[in-house]
Amino acid sequence: MALTVSKTPTDSEYKVKDISQAVFGRLEIELAEAEMPGLMSCRSEFGPSQPFKGARITGSLHMTVQTAVLIETLTALGAEVRWCSCNIFSTQDHAAAAIARDSAAVFAWKGETLEEYWWCMGKALDWGSGGGPDLIVDDGGDATLLIHEGVKAEEEYEKSGKLPNVNGHENGENRIVLRIIKDRLLVDPTRYRRIKERLVGVSEETTTGVKRLYQMQANGTLLFPAINVNDSVTKKKFDNLYGCRHSLPDGLKRATDVIIASKIAVVCGYGDVGKGCAAALKRAGARVIVTEIDPICALQALLDGTPVLTLEDVVSEADIFLTTTGNKNIIMVHHMKQMKNNAIVCNIGHFDNEIDMHGLETYPGVKRITVKPQTDRWVFPETNNGIIVLAEGRLVNLGCATGHPSFVMSCSFTNQVIAQLELWKERGTVKYEKKVYVLPKHLDEKVAALHLGKLGAKLTKLTPAQAAYISVPVEGPYKPPQYRY
Numbered sequence: 001m002a003l004t005v006s007k008t009p010t011d012s013e014y015k016v017k018d019i020s021q022a023v024f025g026r027l028e029i030e031l032a033e034a035e036m037p038g039l040m041s042c043r044s045e046f047g048p049s050q051p052f053k054g055a056r057i058t059g060s061l062h063m064t065v066q067t068a069v070l071i072e073t074l075t076a077l078g079a080e081v082r083w084c085s086c087n088i089f090s091t092q093d094h095a096a097a098a099i100a101r102d103s104a105a106v107f108a109w110k111g112e113t114l115e116e117y118w119w120c121m122g123k124a125l126d127w128g129s130g131g132g133p134d135l136i137v138d139d140g141g142d143a144t145l146l147i148h149e150g151v152k153a154e155e156e157y158e159k160s161g162k163l164p165n166v167n168g169h170e171n172g173e174n175r176i177v178l179r180i181i182k183d184r185l186l187v188d189p190t191r192y193r194r195i196k197e198r199l200v201g202v203s204e205e206t207t208t209g210v211k212r213l214y215q216m217q218a219n220g221t222l223l224f225p226a227i228n229v230n231d232s233v234t235k236k237k238f239d240n241l242y243g244c245r246h247s248l249p250d251g252l253k254r255a256t257d258v259i260i261a262s263k264i265a266v267v268c269g270y271g272d273v274g275k276g277c278a279a280a281l282k283r284a285g286a287r288v289i290v291t292e293i294d295p296i297c298a299l300q301a302l303l304d305g306t307p308v309l310t311l312e313d314v315v316s317e318a319d320i321f322l323t324t325t326g327n328k329n330i331i332m333v334h335h336m337k338q339m340k341n342n343a344i345v346c347n348i349g350h351f352d353n354e355i356d357m358h359g360l361e362t363y364p365g366v367k368r369i370t371v372k373p374q375t376d377r378w379v380f381p382e383t384n385n386g387i388i389v390l391a392e393g394r395l396v397n398l399g400c401a402t403g404h405p406s407f408v409m410s411c412s413f414t415n416q417v418i419a420q421l422e423l424w425k426e427r428g429t430v431k432y433e434k435k436v437y438v439l440p441k442h443l444d445e446k447v448a449a450l451h452l453g454k455l456g457a458k459l460t461k462l463t464p465a466q467a468a469y470i471s472v473p474v475e476g477p478y479k480p481p482q483y484r485y
Contacts, residue, residue: 001109003119013082014100015123017093017109025098028065029072035406036066038414038450039073046421050078055424058124058133059083060143061205062090062398063108066409068099070137073417075103079135084124086139088112089374089391089399111373114173118180121146125195132195134427135420136202140350141209144202146177148216148223150192153181157189200427201225203419205235205412207326208350213436225432227419229412231484232439234447236272238411243404244276247397248348249284252320255375255390255400256344261285264318266311269325270297273348277324278306289314315339322396323347323354333359337380339387346390348397355393374399407454414447415439441477 005013033040057074061067063085074081081104085091091108100106107120121142125132136143153164163185164178184191201224204210210230216222229235252258265286267278278288278301290308292298298308311331315338323330326349333356336345347354360366365381371388379386391399403409419439426432452459467474 001116003116005107005123008101012100013105013107013123015107015109015120016096016100019097019101021094022097022101025065025068025092025094025096026102028094029068029098032065032069032406035454036069036410036413037407037454038410038447039069039417041450042073042414042417043076047076051421052077052079052424055079055135056127056133057081057135057137057420058127058143059137060086060121060124061137061139062087062403063096063099063106064090064092064398064403064409065095066403066406066413068095068103069406069410070413070416071099072103073413074137074420077417077421081105082107082124082127082133084108084120085112085117086142087395087398088114088117089394090403092402114176118146118176122180122184131198134198134200135423136199137205137416137420138202138209139205141204141212144204144209144226145212146181147192147195147199148221149177150181150184151196151223153178153185154189154191154193157185196223199224201227201423201432203227203229203416203423205416206230206350207240210436211326217434217436222434222436225423225434226436227423228436228438229415229419232415232444232447233479233484234444234451235412235415236484238408239404240272241276243408244273244348244397245280245283246408247401247404248277248280248322251390251396251399251401252344252346253401255346255372255396256388258320258344260320263287263320264289264314265320265322266291266314266318268311268321268323268330268354269327269349270294270301270306270308271324271326274324275300275304277322277348278304281320281322282306286320289318311335318343320344321346323349325349325354328353329356330354332356333363336360336378336387337382339385341385342377342388344388344390345393346396346400347393348395350395352393355389357389357393360389407451411447411451414450415444418443418447438481441479441481441483445476445478 057079083106085108091110096106096108107123138144164182166175166178169175210228213226263286265281266289267274268291270290270292281288288306290301290306291311301308315335367379369377374391376389377386390396462474472478
């Protein structure tokens with residue numbers, strides 16, 4: 001696809017697959033709004049005061065119908081928004097078209113190449129001569145990463161005249177990032193530092209991005225304040241656990257039409273995502289086995305009635321393999337060679353490095369047969385047996401289906417709005433340093449409360465005597481700050 005920018009009649013920039021899909025996108029957005037009470041409550045509560053008036057927000061988060069409701073909540077509160085996706089396969093093109101036509105600058109389409117993906121990231125961060133965004137909504141940390149790597153390269157270039165060593169990395173995506181930074185250095189050697197100076201902070205959506213933030217905090221390189229949205233109970237528990245129960249079977253069904261009943265399914269990892277996936281597979285009739293490195297998670301799996309074995313114990317017997325760990329090198333090419341014919345291999349962690357895609361793609365004589373977009377059969381020359389890899393090792397629920405239900409994402413995205421409001425409100429104070437923070441528990445409980453009415457719930461009220469007995473305020477928060485589950 002040619003990397004050229006189009007403009008709407010109101011002069012808003014965009015690059016999407018097909019702007020004519022906006023009508024369909026708008027219909028689906030309106031349906032989603034009815035299932036996202038937290039975001040709609042934010043609009044009614046905060047919209048009249050326009051708290052984001054004058055704020056520029058860049059988002060790097062799956063450009064789906066549900067994200068469209070988040071974007072239009074931010075704009076309803078007064079923000080100006082530029083957006084890209086955080087995954088090459090997760091964009092829903094009709095949603096991107098509707099937002100591009102009606103609400104915000106969007107640079108996203110399903111099936112981007114990695115070069116296109118990082119071009120879109122650059123456009124979402126490009127606010128013209130006035131610098132970059134004031135705030136970032138990040139998912140996986142790629143926008144945050146690009147700024148940090150850009151600042152580091154600019155400082156080195158200014159000090160020594162050295163440009164980034166593009167060919168010094170084995171990882172192809174890292175080379176793309178460094179090439180983008182290098183090309184920009186030659187024409188604008190202070191771009192990323194200007195972005196850094198304007199930034200108020202970032203709110204991060206997912207485990208992988210949060211790990212990156214804590215690493216930067218630990219080594220003293222974090223350039224701006226960050227709010228860890230992922231560890232809010234109403235995000236982590238609802239998105240990771242309950243969301244996966246719905247979206248994983250949908251992804252498997254759309255990609256392979258497999259009947260899950262009676263299949264042996266291996267779930268690598270038993271954190272919240274793994275628990276949700278194991279529950280979904282069991283409910284569909286699969287015989288689930290878990291692999292784990294953590295004795296606590298292993299014990300939880302066993303007490304849930306799920307065997308815990310190693311991948312090597314089951315690699316030649318299982319029908320479905322799913323990685324959920326957020327780590328790297330979980331299923332390697334030597335594992336895939338041992339799998340039975342047409343075993344399904346997929347991932348629901350954020351990046352594509354849980355499955356050894358590089359080892360598979362470069363295996364001598366391997367044959368790739370694309371059954372349909374995001375469904376590939378890889379045939380090994382020694383056995384003529386093949387495995388089916390979904391979404392090229394990226395998120396199966398978004399690459400092969402439409403992700404979590406709107407209600408689940410409302411819980412997650414309401415946390416994002418509140419985090420962005422908090423950062424913006426405190427921008428002139430010293431409340432937030434260059435550290436990683438979590439939202440206070442009273443806000444976590446508020447997010448939950450905003451969703452109860454939709455499900456017909458009525459809460460019991462504590463009496464003052466009861467509240468005193470357990471040492472909590474009558475109106476909450478009821479959980480201690482360290483509570484996560």
